[in-house]
Amino acid sequence: MHDHQETPSASTESQTSTALPWNVVVLNDPVNLMSYVVLVFRKVFGFDDAKARKHMLEVHEQGRSVVWTGEREQAEGYVHTLQQWQLQAILERPTD
Amino acid sequence: MADLKLNFSFFPGVAQTLEKAMTRLLEELEGRLPRSPAPPDDDPDFVAWWESSLRERFAADAEVLRAVFEDSDFGEGSCTVSVEKADSLMRACSGLRLAIRQTALGQFSDEALEAGAVTPTAVRAEHHEALFCFWFLGLLQEAVIQALNNLEGLGEA
Numbered sequence: 047m048h049d050h051q052e053t054p055s056a057s058t059e060s061q062t063s064t065a066l067p068w069n070v071v072v073l074n075d076p077v078n079l080m081s082y083v084v085l086v087f088r089k090v091f092g093f094d095d096a097k098a099r100k101h102m103l104e105v106h107e108q109g110r111s112v113v114w115t116g117e118r119e120q121a122e123g124y125v126h127t128l129q130q131w132q133l134q135a136i137l138e139r140p141t142d
Numbered sequence: 143m144a145d146l147k148l149n150f151s152f153f154p155g156v157a158q159t160l161e162k163a164m165t166r167l168l169e170e171l172e173g174r175l176p177r178s179p180a181p182p183d184d185d186p187d188f189v190a191w192w193e194s195s196l197r198e199r200f201a202a203d204a205e206v207l208r209a210v211f212e213d214s215d216f217g218e219g220s221c222t223v224s225v226e227k228a229d230s231l232m233r234a235c236s237g238l239r240l241a242i243r244q245t246a247l248g249q250f251s252d253e254a255l256e257a258g259a260v261t262p263t264a265v266r267a268e269h270h271e272a273l274f275c276f277w278f279l280g281l282l283q284e285a286v287i288q289a290l291n292n293l294e295g296l297g298e299a
């Protein structure tokens with residue numbers, strides 16, 4: 047997927063960066079229904095109803111929710127799936 | 143697998159108006175995405191793949207929504223959706239609502255939309271059909287979610 051030409055030090059930094067956990071973040075939007083967001087979380091992440099609602103309420107009340115954390119490639123996959131479901135999802139760099 | 147049977151109550155002529163408006167909105171969106179994609183990488187090949195796959199997904203979902211309005215029973219206030227197509231239908235409803243939000247409802251703030259403060263009197267006449275489509279798509283989506291929850295025994299969503 048990626049074709050990088052890198053110096054060894056940059057390559058090491060890239061490997062370290064992809065090894066760090068990445069956050070999948072869902073952002074609030076004024077269109078998607080709360081019940082829909084709950085359903086999407088259950089379907090995409092396998093959350094039970096309570097956990098899906100907890101994350102939905104975080105999105106609704108705080109504007110965002112970190113719904114998954116893990117290695118980059120899988121995180122990208124989740125972001126892609128959530129965008130297919132028309133949710134506003136982004137990948138977030140891990141905090142230092 | 144079970145089919146989802148959805149029922150609506152329409153005033154005379156409303157179903158036909160909705161069908162025409164939805165068809166027009168879907169045609170306007172053909173080949174495009176309801177909202178700007180946000181690929182997590184700026185590599186051009188990656189971005190191209192990301193956007194292309196999202197467009198393909200939405201195009202397929204939109205076909206399921208189109209089929210609902212083309213169903214001969216829709217004018218009578220009902221439609222039947224297979225469980226397999228329910229996900230596509232819900233995604234298409236969401237996508238079309240997002241597109242309407244960007245265009246016909248673009249003048250309203252997020253807060254106004256979330257508060258349900260957008261009414262026909264606040265919208266220009268040429269956007270009334272889009273507003274009704276926005277509302278109906280929300281109802282349709284809720285109906286599918288409720289029907290799926292009922293199948294799973296979750297009852298009220």
